[in-house]
Amino acid sequence: MRVALIASARFPIAEPFAGGLEAHTWALAHALTRRGHHVELFAAPGSDPELAARELPVHRVELSAAARSDASMPSAAWMAEHHAYLGLMLDLARDGEQRFDVVHNNSLHHLPVAMAPALRVPVVTTLHTPPTPWLESAILTGPGSPVTFTAVSRFTAAAWRPTVPAARVVRNGIDTGVWKPGEGGGDLVWSGRLVPEKAPHLAILAAREAGVPLRLAGPVPDGRYFREQVEPLLGEGARYVGHLDRRGLAELLGTAAAALVTPGWDEPYGLVVAEALACGTPVCGFDRGALSEILTPDCGLLAPPGDVKALAALIPQAMGLDRRAARRRAEQFCCLDRMADAYTALYEEVMLR
Template sequence: MSLSTTTPTRSEATPADGSAPLRIAMVAPPWFELPPRGYGGTEAVVASLVDGLVDRGHRVTLVASGAHRTKAQRYHRVYPVTPTERLGDPLPEVINAAQTARVLAGAEFDIVHDHTLAGPLLARSRKQPTVVTMHGPVDGDNGDFYERLGSSVDVVAISDAQRRINPRLNWVGTVHNAIDVPSFPYRADKDDYVLWLGRFSGQKAPDEAIRAARAAGRRIVLAGKLNEAPEREYFDARVAPLLGPDAEYVGEADAALKRELLAGAQALVFPIQWDEPFGMVMIEAMACGTPVVATRRGSVPEVVEDEVTGIVVDDLDEVPAAIDRARLLDPAAARRRAEELFDIPVMAARYERVYRMLVEGTASIRDLTRRSEAAVTRHSGASSPR
């Protein structure tokens, strides 16, 4: 483990509106590099946000692991090599939080944006606001955890659908995820296949994507992560028996292959069976001019404009016909929607508004709330029977 600090030389921009730059501590999970070379949805968003904020003139200090390939002016490396193989082990998260505490103790920041699980436990002791983006579930144990953190963290949703699942969290806004749209190749002419891209699980339903494509008489290409035991078990039991000349698995797609596959596909088939808070692959497809055929779950209706940038269906039985209809949609409309709503500058500007609201507008209210909570806790403890 390394506790090093690097200070790359960067151009010092200032915010275009003339306001003072914000000093932002950005805390990433330790599991994958930023940006990730393959799988790593949260890390891809964090890397994009860092670059977008620096481009807007802010000062970003990044706490992460592995190689430093973002525009952050300062970088604190926790692990020299990301401990990906230990994913699920709590200790790397705890060490990441401990290093974050050291970084915050040694410098002045206006705001902390923490994307980890363990890090927000330290938020109550900080003088700066701590923003937490909910990249994962907001119900079950995960939701219970953030409910118990109360007003010590200011929570941002990645979709309105996610917010509706658990209104008890200390929500301060919704900011959709984003990608570097110009880095995705736009193609109006498509090849002879549809695409499924994701993680092999029942929630993502790759087997249903194969059945739908086959019913529509279309060849399907599948690419996805297949390195954890549950993923392999699902693939062997539910997907492998369906593969054939018209259904091909090509492995996990790196950044280059993902772009090639998305740009060439006639449609992205996204038959999710859970309320996914946000599906990055949907906006990646639209950036390539590829329509999305998806079930009406989670954030899908917020991301896909039905009958314009894709087809949204209520039932799996409707997917084959939707794959056929998707051929009639204008690829340029999908690209425009990605540029207007899901590009990095859009996401960075929205997060900046959240930061400024917290730093400039609600600090005194937050302090009052925390003092009230502390008083209630002390009173409760004093009157508890022993």
């Protein structure tokens, strides 16, 4: 099959990944390519050269002085992203059906959905987040969207149900050949974007309450949050080890006794949970969003959302869970092949409609 894979234009699809969306898109592109499919990835400049990505032209738009001075002028970053997706969709509308069998939209932008009726090739869109106003508006522009929707969890599908009644659940998968079991250790680990909605500061407080050292890893896209709420808590057993690539992060996870996952929002999926389990590391976290879909009692424990003391109380028990059970759960529920199977079957289905 010939697949046009549309990525986020905000960050390159390259290691170390800016977040779970970029990691997921990279893994899917590689999995489809290994299966013999022709994949063209449309992504931000600087993406993995092995993927031969076609760069989305994300650049400062040279608007007229009159347009720039208008009261409705959005930020330059917003305008650049809008311009990139507009150009891509117009290009696909011209002759996309001659180059591709299916378009898979993995971006969070509204234009690939809003402009899908202009294409003569089927479009699949994966819902990676809770409902957003721009995307919901794009879906509701006509009597029936021609887009086939998937969602990364039952929780996310339910959140979108008023707008997208029949989103098919295809959970994100990880390469269990890269995320390998480790021997564990005495520390805890927290991984992900260090942003308020992931609440790493609560992980530090819970680990300290439990008296167990904690290592944190991930990008810092919100410098103010890190400086004001995370950095002051470092020390006394809590250490930030930087933004790691997959292999570095797998090694870190594999040498931890348990992984803390502390969402401050309703987590649409929780790729960090799957990664920890694949490394044989049990999970201890807040019961928000889709985490309860991934975890079973033999590989993870969940506390009420935001309850640091309850989370701390569960940590010793989580550290004693069977690492083999964690790994089995990842192999059976979170593996990359399972995800690739589901998407290729869906592509074949929409091509026949």
